[in-house]
Amino acid sequence: MSVQRPLSSNEKLYLTGARYFSQLVMHSVLEGSGVISPSDLQLAVDKASELLPGARLRLSGSQWIADAKPPLVVLLEEYPNFHGDITEHTHHYEELDPSAGHTLSVHLASKDGRTLMIFRAMHAVMDGKGMQIWIKMIFAYLRGESPQWTDSLLTEDQVLDSSPANKRANEPLFPYAVGPRMRSAAAGDAFTFSYARRSLRAAIPGVIAKLSVGVDKFLASGAGERSLMLIPVDVRNDLDDEAARSTANLSLPLMLPVSKEQNWSALSEQFLDMLASKKHIARGVWDWLYRKVPNGTIAWLFRHYWLNSLRRGRFVVSAVISHTGRQDLDEFSTKTFHADNLVFLPCVVPISPLGLVLTETDHGTEIALVSVKALWADPLKLLDQVIEASGFAELVVDEEVKVERKRSAEIMSFPDSQLNLHQLVERQAQKTPGNSALIFGDRAMTYAELNARSNQMARLLLARGVKKSDFVGVGLERSFDLVIAILAIMKAGAAYVPLDPSMPPARLEYMMSDSKARAVLSTSQHKDLFLGSTEVLVLDETETELSAFEKSNLDLAIHQSDLCYMIYTSGSTGNPKGAMNNHAALNNHFLWMASEYELGEGDSTMATKIRATCSISFESIRSRF
Numbered sequence: 001m002s003v004q005r006p007l008s009s010n011e012k013l014y015l016t017g018a019r020y021f022s023q024l025v026m027h028s029v030l031e032g033s034g035v036i037s038p039s040d041l042q043l044a045v046d047k048a049s050e051l052l053p054g055a056r057l058r059l060s061g062s063q064w065i066a067d068a069k070p071p072l073v074v075l076l077e078e079y080p081n082f083h084g085d086i087t088e089h090t091h092h093y094e095e096l097d098p099s100a101g102h103t104l105s106v107h108l109a110s111k112d113g114r115t116l117m118i119f120r121a122m123h124a125v126m127d128g129k130g131m132q133i134w135i136k137m138i139f140a141y142l143r144g145e146s147p148q149w150t151d152s153l154l155t156e157d158q159v160l161d162s163s164p165a166n167k168r169a170n171e172p173l174f175p176y177a178v179g180p181r182m183r184s185a186a187a188g189d190a191f192t193f194s195y196a197r198r199s200l201r202a203a204i205p206g207v208i209a210k211l212s213v214g215v216d217k218f219l220a221s222g223a224g225e226r227s228l229m230l231i232p233v234d235v236r237n238d239l240d241d242e243a244a245r246s247t248a249n250l251s252l253p254l255m256l257p258v259s260k261e262q263n264w265s266a267l268s269e270q271f272l273d274m275l276a277s278k279k280h281i282a283r284g285v286w287d288w289l290y291r292k293v294p295n296g297t298i299a300w301l302f303r304h305y306w307l308n309s310l311r312r313g314r315f316v317v318s319a320v321i322s323h324t325g326r327q328d329l330d331e332f333s334t335k336t337f338h339a340d341n342l343v344f345l346p347c348v349v350p351i352s353p354l355g356l357v358l359t360e361t362d363h364g365t366e367i368a369l370v371s372v373k374a375l376w377a378d379p380l381k382l383l384d385q386v387i388e389a390s391g392f393a394e395l396v397v398d399e400e401v402k403v404e405r406k407r408s409a410e411i412m413s414f415p416d417s418q419l420n421l422h423q424l425v426e427r428q429a430q431k432t433p434g435n436s437a438l439i440f441g442d443r444a445m446t447y448a449e450l451n452a453r454s455n456q457m458a459r460l461l462l463a464r465g466v467k468k469s470d471f472v473g474v475g476l477e478r479s480f481d482l483v484i485a486i487l488a489i490m491k492a493g494a495a496y497v498p499l500d501p502s503m504p505p506a507r508l509e510y511m512m513s514d515s516k517a518r519a520v521l522s523t524s525q526h527k528d529l530f531l532g533s534t535e536v537l538v539l540d541e542t543e544t545e546l547s548a549f550e551k552s553n554l555d556l557a558i559h560q561s562d563l564c565y566m567i568y569t570s571g572s573t574g575n576p577k578g579a580m581n582n583h584a585a586l587n588n589h590f591l592w593m594a595s596e597y598e599l600g601e602g603d604s605t606m607a608t609k610i611r612a613t614c615s616i617s618f619e620s621i622r623s624r625f
Contacts, residue, residue, distance in 0.1 A: 002065050002066055003053045003066040004064060004065040004066065005153040005155070006062060006063055006157075007062045007064060008156055008157045008248065008249060010155075010156055011064075011124045011125070011155070011248075011249060014122070014124040015059075015098065015124045015295070016296075016298045017298075017299070017350055018122075018124070020302060020303050020306075021193075021302075021348050021350050024122065024123050024124070024347055025096060025120055025123065025347065026120065026122075026126070026128065026344070027090060027120055028120075028132075028343070028344050028345070029082045029117070029118055029119075029343050029344075030116070030117045030118075030119070030342050031114065031116045031339070031341040032114070032115060032329075032337055032338050032339040032341065033113060033114060033338050033340065034115060034334075034336045034337035034338055035110055035113075035115055035337060036110075036117070036142065036334065036337045038073055038075055038108055041106065041108060041117075041142065043141070044138045044139070044141035044142045045070050045071060045073060045138055047141045048134060048138045048141060050070075051137065051147065051149050052133070052137060052149070053066035053153060054066075054130060054134070054248055055070070056101070057098070057101065057103055057125050058098070058099070058100070058103075059099050064125070064153075067101070068101025068102070068103070069101065071102070071105050071106055072105075073106045073107075073108055074093075074094075074105065074107045075107075075108055076107055076108065076109040076118075079109045079110070079111040079116060080109065080118075082116070082197070082343070083197065083199075084196065084197070084198075085380040086196060087194040087195050090345065093107065093120060096120070096122050098122060098125070103122045104125070104134070105118075105120040106120075106138075115337055119131065119134075121134070123249070123347045125247075125248070126247050126248065126249070127232070127234070127251040128232070128234075128251065128322060128344060129234045129250065129251065129324075130246065130247030133245070135332065136331050139331060139332050139333070139334065142334045142337075143335070149245060152243055152244075152245045154246040154248065154250065155248045155249060155250070156235070156248075156250055156251070156252055159235055159250065159252075160252075160282075160283055163281050176226065176228075176314055177226060177227060177315045177316060177317050177318040178226060178227050178313070178315075178318055179219060179313050179315040179352075179353040180219070180353060180375045180376075181313035182310040182374045182375065183375060183377075184374045184375075184377070190306070190310055190372065192373040192374075193348050193371065193372055193373065194372075194376070195345055195346075195368065195369065195379060196371075196379035196380040197343055197345070197366060197383070198366075198380075198384070198387060198396055199363075199366055199396070200366075200387075200392055200395040200397065201396075202365065204365060204392065205500065205503060206507075207323070207358060207365070208231060208256075208271060208321055208323060209265070209267040210264045210390050210391060211321055211356060211386075211390050212256060212264075212267060213258060213262065213263070213264045213267060214389040214390025214391065214392075215229065215321075215354075215356075215386060215389070215390075216258040216260075216262075216318070217389040218386050219318060225260075226257060226259075227257070227258040228257050228258070228316075228318055229255075229256040229258060229318060229320075229321055230253050230254070230255060230256075230316075230317040230319070231254045231255075231271070231280075231320075231321055232254075233251060233252055233253075233280040234250060234251050234325075236250055238278075252280040252281065253280065254271075254279055254280040255279075255317070256271055265502075265504050266504075268504045269504035269505070269506050272507055272510070273506060275575065276506075276575075302350055305350075306350045306351075309353075310372070310374055310375065315352055315353055316351035316352065317352045318352065318353070319352055319353070319355065320346070320351075320352045320355040321356045321357075322344075322346065322356070322358070323358045323360070324344045324358065324359045324360075325360070325569065326360045326577075327342055327360065327361050328361075329361055329363075340363070341366075342359055344357050344359050344366075344368065345357060345368045345370065346368055346370040347370070348370055353375055354369060354370065354371045354382070354386075355369065355370045356368070360569070364395070365395075367392075384396075420490065420558060420560065420583040420587055421487075421490065421583065421587050422487050422490040422558075425437075425447065426451055428447050429452075432447060433446060433447055433448035434447075434448065437449075438450060440478075440479060440480055443480075450483070450484065451553070452551035453480075453484050453551075454484045454485075454491060455488075455550065455554060456488075456547065456549040456551055457484055457488035457539075457546060458487075458488040458489075458492040459549040460488075460537070460546050460549060461488060461489065461492045461537075462492050464519060464535065465519075466489075466492055466494050466519060467493070467494070467518070468492075468494065468556070468558075468562070469494065469495065469563060470495070470518040470519075471494065471517045471518060472495070472497065472517060472520070472521065473497045473511075473515070473520035473530065473534070474489070474497065474499060474521055475499040475500075475501055475508075475521065475523075475526055475529060475536075476501070476521060476522060476523065476526075476539075477502075481521075481523075481539055485521045485539075486565075490564060491554050491556070491558075492554075492556070493556050493562065494518070495562075495563040495564055495565050495580070496564075496566075497511065497515045497517055497566050497578075498567055499520065499529075499530070501522070501525075501526040505529060509533065510575065511568050512533045513533055514576075515566060515578055517534050518534065519535045519536070519537055521537050521539060522536055522538060522539070524541055560582065560583045560584035560587070561582055561583075562583055563582055564585075566578040566579065566581075567579055567581075
């Protein structure tokens with residue numbers, strides 16, 4: 001007997017909206033070096049569909065029945081360019097038909113050693129996280145793995161039915177959120193949508209808040225006008241492992257109002273507070289409407305509200321901003337294919353003038369936009385304006401450089417790969433003790449001074465009870481002490497947790513509590529941010545104690561498999577999550593940098609080529625020391 005379940009409220013919304021808005025389809029574009037056999041990809045798609053009931057759904061009345069055939073892999077005749085203005089590459093694919101069980105599609109293109117895949121899914125059957133589960137399952141089979149999975153057909157209706165009946169905060173009954181007015185009266189422009197994407201060279205802490213403030217600034221809301229952002233929040237983090245395996249729509253809207261002249265830090269703290277208090281686990285008036293009103297009436301209301309919003313410049317929300325979470329490109333790679341570029345495109349949501357989706361990887365952050373032609377003719381120009389208003393303009397990657405970037409198909413091997421980073425510093429201090437290791441303003445610190453100081457600080461940590469594998473917070477701004485502290489924590493056998501003092505206090509408190517940090521290294525200027533949950537070592541108040549310790553290298557057994565640091569994600573899809581890395585990975589990264597940028601032992605080489613220009617809480621800080 002086929003597995004089946006009822007249509008959920010959100011799924012009904014997407015299906016009825018598709019009568020006028022055909023682009024209620026999500027796209028994920030994956031690109032990399034190497035090849036994937038079409039037959040191997042088709043076999044993996046078949047196996048993933050067999051294991052995931054959400055990948056083989058067919059609509060019958062108000063029920064989904066999991067008896068559809070797996071999607072066929074379609075070979076593209078031309079290799080599409082999914083950079084910049086990508087509108088023309090999003091409209092040339094077959095229509096998806098839920099009644100025929102055709103809700104997903106996979107497209108494949110290869111050229112000159114490069115491979116590109118486009119995964120498409122109707123939003124009526126999956127949300128962004130569900131799509132990730134499906135794609136990662138396909139790649140697990142491509143790698144020859146045998147995933148273990150338990151069927152789950154949980155939807156947002158069941159989550160809400162089993163939760164306390166909260167009323168959705170800030171939900172508007174009528175469109176009031178500020179937005180632009182219709183500029184084009186051409187037939188069809190109100191229902192024609194355009195896409196664009198840009199690449200940013202770093203992960204951005206507080207990116208949801210910064211982007212929300214940027215959108216508000218770009219829309220230039222005046223006194224008495226309000227911006228309202230819709231942030232989809234994945235509720236899988238609050239479910240048990242089995243329930244969280246559902247690919248269905250398990251994202252609920254969090255309505256985030258943006259006040260005039262509100263700074264991003266205050267908005268980020270407000271956002272985190274709303275997440276912590278589960279403001280998204282709630283029903284609203286519109287949920288009742290979707291469940292009770294006939295489909296035809298809902299479709300008419302959608303069209304009427306949308307056209308009225310375009311004419312008045314007032315929308316249900318000013319923007320929909322989604323974050324797909326931090327993506328590990330290794331999960332989208334195989335022995336013959338190495339992913340180096342991944343982007344999720346926004347789905348059209350006809351309650352907002354624009355939608356934005358963020359995809360974060362080791363390479364930085366992809367930001368994709370969807371907008372309506374009746375409001376803006378040039379989606380790429382629009383995206384650049386939003387990026388500028390959000391303060392991200394300097395992070396934009398030159399597209400010509402990006403298109404040429406290729407990831408090596410093999411892991412690099414370096415002569416010094418068996419030494420940990422702090423051991424490389426120790427060796428360099430012995431080899432060239434008088435060379436400059438750090439330059440800050442008009443001051444310089446030699447390798448001998450850096451190594452001696454970090455040895456003393458490591459002994460201070462051990463004296464204060466820090467043990468191997470403990471987490472130690474680093475609550476310091478860019479300075480000599482920042483680098484010294486990181487090296488000292490490594491030398492003591494612990495792992496550092498970056499705690500940027502410029503972050504909202506609520507976020508810092510959460511990271512300290514979640515990591516169970518044994519201690520935090522900070523200064524008297526910022527110590528109040530870290531007091532209460534753990535011991536705070538105030539470096540400028542411990543100078544006498546610190547200088548009394550030996551300057552010689554420590555003799556501790558620290559293995560390459562030992563943890564080196566834990567860095568927290570932006571928390572855009574829920575609470576921030578700690579991502580851990582070991583000494584081997586960090587060391588390999590720095591040795592690659594030395595090879596790639598041809599770094600030598602001269603003072604000027606290191607001083608001019610390696611700079612710490614971003615927050616310690618960015619993963620990319622490793623590339624800028």
